[in-house]
Amino acid sequence: MELKQFFTYLLVMAGSTYLIRAIPFALMKKKIQNTFVRSFLHYIPYTVLTAMTFPAALYATNNLWAAAAGLLVAVLVAVRGKSLTVVAACACVSVLIVELLLMQLGQ
Amino acid sequence: MTAKQQFLRGLRFGVPIGLGYLSVSFSFGIMAVSIGFDWWQAVLVSMLNLTSAGQLAGIQIMVHPAQYAAMLISQLTINLRYSFMSISLSQKTEKKFRGIYRWLLGFFMTDEIFAVAVSQKEVTRALFAGLTVAPYFGWTFGTLLGALLGNILPNIVMNALCLAIYGMFVAIVAPDAKKDLKLLTVVGISLILSGLFYYLPLLSRHVSAGLAVSICAVLAAAAGALFFPVRETEGAA
Structure with a gap:
């Protein structure tokens, strides 16, 4: 595998994984009320x-x-x-x- | 309790998680090397992602060129559960645990770290920081060992170890599904859909494996939310 390909993928992967964890943690101040979303x-x-x-x-x-x-x-x-x-x-x-x-x- | 005591307490809670991660990431290291990654690439993936399912799907997509959209979709779907854990845990943190601390420590939100943290009455930043240490080292070091020893161990042993990561997935799903008929049904839907995407030539030819996981998971979870809504509970896995 080319190194450029590896690092581009790694950036997409690590970036999205980090943001999906950190954004809700840092910004969430209230509780989700919608039952469908909670259940999903x-x-x-x-x-x-x-x-x-x-x-x-x-x-x-x-x-x-x-x-x-x-x-x-x-x-x-x-x-x-x-x-x-x-x-x-x-x-x-x-x-x-x-x-x-x-x-x-x-x- | 002082911050130092809190940290040490968290550290102690994290040790069993770290040991568990050691064995699972060992299997990840072996798999990564077996499909063509260098040992340092496997370790880097583990150090920057710290997630079993996401990494496993990720490296399977990485070996194909230019599937960046598929990578993004698969990571977002597979890791969506972390958002819910983050939201859930954000309700139980001490006042001082905010801002930069949340941006930094949010990185370490895994199923097991969450499960231990959320069982505390109040989550202090010192406790959470301590809790992340052993799992992070276990995950990184296990990957390194697997990636290096993967070439040395006999083929038949390596093969058997490839099942460890799936064993862990089963260990997370099966006990909860056994206790809850609704969850068992939803899991059954996901399993059948996934089988269809794999065995029906029409679907398997046109949809990549990484994307198929996302589609099956979203459809099954949406069906579950529609037909078996979950009432007010903590509800996190």
């Missing part, structure tokens, strides 16, 4: 993370089945209320186990 803002983190995870996570490793197993384990561990780190670790270990199993079967 309540749901948006969840819908973003969901759309980012599915189906992209299935193709994040070498093997679709290993990734699917990892994702399933992540959901099962997460609904039991385990912390971010534990969930992430369980997902990774599951992928590793399934990939090793598949390698054994393949031989």
Whole structure:
């Protein structure tokens, strides 16, 4: 990648990310009353993370089945209320186990 | 409590967040290097953005030339939640925490830092400043480690670690969706839409992955706001 391209993108990315955090923090003095806007803002983190995870996570490793197993384990561990780190670790270990199993079967 | 005590208190609260970030940003570092970034580029992205989902979407757009509008739209949608957190937290800050302090410390508004800060009765600027230290170092240092060790670790281990960041996303969404049927429905809509954008050739051919996330998220959240409005709550994730 060209450096100019990298830095231009970085500027757009970091600039927008900073401003979307700082402007409301610095300027907001009142509470939002509109129910639609409040509800939309309540749901948006969840819908973003969901759309980012599915189906992209299935193709994040070498093997679709290993990734699917990892994702399933992540959901099962997460609904039991385990912390971010534990969930992430369980997902990774599951992928590793399934990939090793598949390698054994393949031989 | 003096400002110094407040700062130290915040510092202590931030340590578990920092440790969590270390593992997730490690995965980000590996991914960034695996799709063609230099280690210093991955670290710079982490130091200037401090956001998991936004960075992951960002580096996937960066590898294509001239998609600046897509970058802007994806970052604004993905990071819109921070605006809400900023607004929410702005209601709980001490009197002295304003002006330049808000412009400076607003940079550090992440899901986890917000969650800890908002649980305080009153957020002093010293406490908030202390709270940001460990997460920021964890995020930066984890990226560096991932980017450097990514080349050394066996391929199969690297592969497995690529799922860590998604594991974290699941850990944020799944427990709340389990408790709330409305949220589960909204999340389901987002999931189905995202699947359609990926698997329907008509959509996947014409809409880039970064933009597809924004469209799915906005549509699903708007549907949720329309059909399942949230009554007066703190309501932040």
